[in-house]
Amino acid sequence: MNKHLQSLCLLICFWLVSACQPNQQVERPKPQLPTSDAIGYFCNMLVKEHEGPKSQIYLAGKTEPLWFTTVRDGIAYTKLPEESLGVSVLYVTAIDTTTEFNLSHPEVLPGSWVQADWALYVIESNLRGGMGAMEAFPFREGAEASQFVDIYGGRIVRFSDIPEEYVLGNSGTLSGEEEQKEAVVDHKKIH
16 A cells, blocks of 8 residues: 555656646747848848848847848748758748738738748749749638639648759759740739
8 A cells, every 4th residue: 555655645746746837838939021231041132132022031049030031931941951950940020911912022011020930832834933943932822822823833832841952953944045935024023
């Protein structure tokens, strides 16, 4: 009987100690607007010099984000084993935060930054990102993403369903000759 009482006392002590521990939930940093001198992590170029959606990553314990001139680059960072360990949060710029698809510079609008795993993405579209490569275009709303697919093609996926080879494989950058063959899209007439 003494063994059972001893076990019960240990169990109660363990329960009391664990119940007294503070909640260890860490608050994630909020997204920032890029400064005029924000530099893309992979390309070492100014973020403001590139059109299209952008991304930013906070590393655990850091107060300043890593900037990426495309969404695809930010997602790629999270897929690299040597880089991804310290990622606290990834933010992307949703291009459906205005009445038109904001394909020019969505990063300047405070409401455009969303947590990456909350967004929907259009991948494999005919439209290229700000660096002339394939892009994962982020959206808040499914209806807006569907409209984008109707115009530019592609398919809608969740963050967890973006294929690794899509962000880590060949970027699909268009050569000058291919760019001339691409249809010119007036983004202001969309919507």
